[in-house]
Every structure is written in structure tokens, then in C-alpha cells.
Amino acid sequence: MRPFPRAGTWYAAGAWVLTAATSSCTSLPQAPDLSDRPTPGIPTNAWDEDLAGKRILDSIGEARTGTDVVLWYPKDSLSDAQATEIVARLDKGIVAAKRIIGKPDWNVQDDRRVHFYCLPGNFISHAPGGNCAFIPVWRMQQDQSPWLHEAMHLLLKTDKGDWLQQEDSVAMRRMPLWLSEGMADALAMDISEQEHLIYYSPLIDVPPAATDSLALVVLRDAPSDSVLAYIGARGKLPQLWGPDRFSYALPFYTGSASFTRYIAKHHGYAPLLKANDAFNQEIDVLERELAVPMDSVKARWLAAIGYSDQPHH
Numbered sequence: 155m156r157p158f159p160r161a162g163t164w165y166a167a168g169a170w171v172l173t174a175a176t177s178s179c180t181s182l183p184q185a186p187d188l189s190d191r192p193t194p195g196i197p198t199n200a201w202d203e204d205l206a207g208k209r210i211l212d213s214i215g216e217a218r219t220g221t222d223v224v225l226w227y228p229k230d231s232l233s234d235a236q237a238t239e240i241v242a243r244l245d246k247g248i249v250a251a252k253r254i255i256g257k258p259d260w261n262v263q264d265d266r267r268v269h270f271y272c273l274p275g276n277f278i279s280h281a282p283g284g285n286c287a288f289i290p291v292w293r294m295q296q297d298q299s300p301w302l303h304e305a306m307h308l309l310l311k312t313d314k315g316d317w318l319q320q321e322d323s324v325a326m327r328r329m330p331l332w333l334s335e336g337m338a339d340a341l342a343m344d345i346s347e348q349e350h351l352i353y354y355s356p357l358i359d360v361p362p363a364a365t366d367s368l369a370l371v372v373l374r375d376a377p378s379d380s381v382l383a384y385i386g387a388r389g390k391l392p393q394l395w396g397p398d399r400f401s402y403a404l405p406f407y408t409g410s411a412s413f414t415r416y417i418a419k420h421h422g423y424a425p426l427l428k429a430n431d432a433f434n435q436e437i438d439v440l441e442r443e444l445a446v447p448m449d450s451v452k453a454r455w456l457a458a459i460g461y462s463d464q465p466h467h
């Protein structure tokens with residue numbers, strides 16, 4: 155997710171990390187041996203705060219490496235046992251994700267691992283690009299982290315283009331936001347189920363099996379018809395960046411997840427993955443792969459979840 159502003163507590167927390175490190179360094183006669191430290195992750199489209207936090211963790215944070223992930227976190231924020239358990243869980247999900255989306259060799263400049271940067275403070279988890287996801291460390295500590303959703307954004311990036319690097323006005327009109335968010339959610343839900351991992355979303359606070367019934371309720375209560383209009387279509391729902399973003403986000407994200415799951419259930423993930431790879435032609439490719447116009451697919455989905463239009467006046 156990217157649409158919301160963040161609380162600005164990180165600099166204070168970062169200063170705490172630096173202070174702790176400085177004071178412990180004075181008691182060490184030599185710099186610690188960094189030879190087995192993993193190479194830092196490679197971010198793209200990252201926020202300034204991400205990069206500031208990443209720099210601190212890259213130099214003085216803890217790093218725990220698995221087969222397919224690296225977990226970066228402030229010293230003493232996780233116990234050894236916790237870090238080991240988290241890395242095992244993350245590895246399991248990422249291995250399964252690469253297999254299911256057909257990208258076993260996914261890498262960023264030859265690094266095949268997803269780097270999870272667990273930073274202090276409270277902000278919206280996000281994975282803007284490269285191989286780096288940024289997640290509040292308290293979410294990792296409390297096991298309330300959308301890590302798999304965020305990793306899906308990284309794994310699903312296509313080399314044909316990056317919507318986050320397009321001009322804002324172009325992306326607002328043309329990026330099918332429902333598809334990228336819907337696929338991240340649908341895949342995270344299905345992979346969690348298959349791998350017996352706990353699925354967690356800060357926004358969609360129901361078990362995956364209840365997504366459709368939640369979608370029905372929140373779409374009916376949506377503040378505007380525009381929410382439904384942007385599901386299955388090109389463009390980014392502008393209100394997600396406005397003052398009413400919270401009342402728009404729940405129906406938009408839940409509806410997008412429900413619709414994407416409906417397509418995956420009836421047609422498999424292959425058409426969705428092809429569409430996702432066809433940068434700037436996603437909807438055309440999806441219609442071609444499904445051999446059904448989007449309007450019809452959408453009408454069938456809405457019927458399946460029990461949604462019916464308000465009567466016309």
C-alpha cells in the first residue's frame with residue numbers, strides 16, 4: 155500500500171538506535187567483524203525516510219539471512235529465537251510465492267532474496283520496488299505484518315515498465331490499481347492458506363474466506379459509485395489520496411481482492427499474471443486471456459457475491 159501519509163516518529167527512533175550503537179561501540183576495542191553480513195538490499199522508488207532508516211540498519215542493525223529473505227531490524231528489537239522463527243516463516247512464503255507466480259529465478263541484480271527492513275515507528279508498510287520492503291518493526295514483533303502482500307508487489311514487478319516511475323498524471327489515469335493491489339492480496343491469501351501461514355492485513359480485518367462477504371457489505375456502503383467503477387478498470391481512485399481516504403480504502407481494497415480472487419478461482423492465476431506482465435495493456439490482455447469482456451466478468455463476480463445495483467430512479 156502507498157496511499158497514506160506516515161507518522162513522523164522515525165527520526166527520534168533512529169536517533170535512539172544511533173545513540174545505543176555509539177555507546178556500545180565505545181566499549182568495543184575493534185569494529186565488529188562484518189564479513190558474514192549480507193549485502194544490503196537494492197531499493198527503488200523509496201521514500202527519503204525509507205532510505206534514512208535503511209542506511210542505519212545497513213550499517214548497525216541486525217541482519218538475519220534465510221534462503222530467500224534477509225530480515226533487517228534494530229538491535230534488541232527481536233530475540234534470536236524470534237528472528238529465527240520469523241525468517242523461517244518468511245522463507246516459506248517467498249519460496250512458495252516464486253513458485254506459484256512462475257518466477258523461481260526472480261532476482262534484483264543477481265540478489266534472489268527479498269529484504270525486509272523493519273524500521274521503528276508507525277507508518278504504512280510498503281514495498282515500492284527493487285528487493286526491499288519497509289515494515290514497522292512492531293508489526294514483526296507482534297506478528298501483525300502484511301509482509302507477504304508487500305513482497306508480492308516486489309515479486310510481481312515486470313521489466314516492461316514501472317507505474318511508480320510514470321508521471322503522476324499518467325499513472326492516475328492508466329495504472330490499474332485494483333489489479334496490482336488485488337493480486338498482491340489474492341496471492342498472499344492463497345499462499346498463506348497453502349503454506350499454513352497466518353494471513354494478516356491491517357485493512358481487511360477478516361479471514362480470507364470472509365473476503366467476499368466483507369466486500370459485499372463495504373461496497374454497498376461505499377461513499378461513492380466511483381469505488382466500484384475503478385475496480386476492473388484503468389486508473390487510480392483519486393479519493394484514496396484525499397481527505398476521505400479511509401472510507402474509500404476499505405471498499406476499494408476489499409473489492410479489488412474479492413474480484414481478483416473470483417477471477418483466479420474461475421480462470422486460474424495465469425491470465426492475471428499475463429495481464430500484470432503486460433505493462434500499460436493490462437486490461438486488454440486480461441480480456442483477451444479470459445475471452446470475456448471485463449464488464450461481463452465483473453457482472454458475474456457481483457452476482458456471485460450477492461451485490462445488486464440500487465434501483466434506478
Ligand SMILES: [Zn+2]
Nearest residue numbers: 155307335338
Ligand atoms: Zn499493496
